[in-house]
Amino acid sequence: MISQTAEYALRAIVYISQNPDVAQTAQQIAGKTHVPKGYLSKIMQSMARSGLVVSQRGLGGGFTLARPAKEISVLDVLSAADAPIQRIQRCPLGIKSHAGLCPVHRLVDDAIKQIEDAFRQANIEDLVNSTNGVKPLCEE
Numbered sequence: 001m002i003s004q005t006a007e008y009a010l011r012a013i014v015y016i017s018q019n020p021d022v023a024q025t026a027q028q029i030a031g032k033t034h035v036p037k038g039y040l041s042k043i044m045q046s047m048a049r050s051g052l053v054v055s056q057r058g059l060g061g062g063f064t065l066a067r068p069a070k071e072i073s074v075l076d077v078l079s080a081a082d083a084p085i086q087r088i089q090r091c092p093l094g095i096k097s098h099a100g101l102c103p104v105h106r107l108v109d110d111a112i113k114q115i116e117d118a119f120r121q122a123n124i125e126d127l128v129n130s131t132n133g134v135k136p137l138c139e140e
Contacts, residue, residue, distance in 0.1 A: 009081035023062030050080035
């Protein structure tokens, strides 16, 4: 459903949001999220360019969220990572008589919209504060 890059980005943002007042290094994030450090560095650059995290160099540096976790949707993270949700705008088969979407492609696009809406409505704070008793990404 989502790319490995998007999955890794989501892991990193959730991890950072669990301790929002302390900058997390790429090494720390990679270790806790099981994301290869080199790959993570590229992902975090995308997150910084998208305005989701702030990068601080030097002693005490690392990554922090650029805004509160409740203001960052899962869709924001996926889009920044590389995985914008692709809606169907016109007939993928190129059939000229299909001015709109045929019933098959309308059904698929409606399902994609539901997924997009779910990712838009879910924010990072919701994931971190899940009430099911399982803390995300931690083995404490």
